[in-house]
Amino acid sequence: MSDRHVSLIDLTLAYGGTIAVPGLTLDIVKGELIALLGPSGCGKTTTMRAIAGLLKPAAGRISIAGRDVTHVPANKRGVGLVFQSYALFPHLSAFENVAFGLRLRHSSETVIRARTEAGLATVGLSALATRRPAELSGGQQQRLALARSLVMEPSVLLLDEPLSNLDARLRLDMRSELQRMQRQTGVTMVFVTHDQAEALALADRVVLMRAGVIEQLGTPADLYSRPATAFAAGFMGFENIFRVEGTSLVSDAGAVPLGFAAGAPILAWRPGGVAVGAGPYAGQVVASSFAGSHREYVLESPLGRIKADVPIERAGAALGETVAFDLPQETVWPLMT
Ligand SMILES: Nc1ncnc2c1ncn2[C@@H]1O[C@H](COP(=O)(O)OP(=O)(O)O)[C@@H](O)[C@H]1O
Ligand SMILES: [Mg+2]
Structure with a gap:
């Protein structure tokens, strides 16, 4: 150089x-x-x-x-x-x-x-x-x-x-x-x-x-x-980072079955990549804050706290309400370490 x-x-x-x-x-x-x-x-x-x-x-x-x-x-x-x-x-x-x-x-x-x-x-x-x-x-x-x-x-x-x-x-x-x-x-x-x-x-x-x-x-x-690692992903706004064990998604709080073949030991989703309103998982809305074009939800789930950004027109869930959500394959970021 x-x-x-x-x-x-x-x-x-x-x-x-x-x-x-x-x-x-x-x-x-x-x-x-x-x-x-x-x-x-x-x-x-x-x-x-x-x-x-x-x-x-x-x-x-x-x-x-x-x-x-x-x-x-x-x-x-x-x-x-x-x-x-x-x-x-x-x-x-x-x-x-x-x-x-x-x-x-x-x-x-x-x-x-x-x-x-x-x-x-x-x-x-x-x-x-x-x-x-x-x-x-x-x-x-x-x-x-x-x-x-x-x-x-x-x-x-x-x-x-x-x-x-x-x-x-x-x-x-x-x-x-x-x-x-x-x-x-x-x-x-x-x-x-x-x-x-x-x-x-x-x-x-x-x-x-x-x-x-x-x-x-x-x-x-x-x-x-x-981002190449879980640390980098965490720094770059991937709030939801989980380990893969067998066919399960695992956090310190618990585990849920994963709906697709992981292909990596760690999977991460940005808040905007979490789908709220339908899906195999359930979470209670424990925080909801207005952020202009979307609301930032915190969902208490079997995986612990999930951060999800929901477009404002679809953000109708009240605090305390339980909603269905998905961690879709389309928005996943796989991490090796
Ligand atoms: N004057 C110092 N004496 C002893 N240790 C120090 C001193 N300054 C920094 N450190 C240590 O060196 C490491 C790096 O510190 P620093 O470069 O200030 O970090 P950053 O700027 O990224 O916050 C830290 O563990 C810190 O505690
Ligand atoms: Mg410094």
């Missing part, structure tokens, strides 16, 4: 004697937006700190733009870092917050002014340049933190859960903002999130991590439509 930009080569990361990431190998392509996705504690931040040069690997190598940077200090790697808490300087204006790194570099006043103004324009904050962080909204502060990193013209920008402090509406705005900035600057972006929807919406490729190991790597479409 000639266009690889950041390579992690058999990278082992540890805190004291505890290994957080054992032997991670990953190539990140120049100009791509890659998302590290996974539950809390799976090693996302640890990996970011290693790329940034803030954590010395216990073993393995890191190369950026063809150069081995394993032993290169953080400030010589051309890597920008934006954390969840953006750590803006409260006593400085937006302009001076963005200019700060350039001043440290002893750039000329002309360069500082030009780059800072361009950076503020990129994130849509030109009009608020004189405000202090406290006079900006959460989203504006987030954009300011981004501008501060962008003006340093990093070749790689690392973003560690940068949107998790924002409310839902702003998060959506910032997603498209980030994508736009990434296309505009061509910077290679590594974006960390524990939010599946965010990773799928933003990234060119998603790295799903589990306990320091890559569980699955692919495009959002790959991961969403073809």
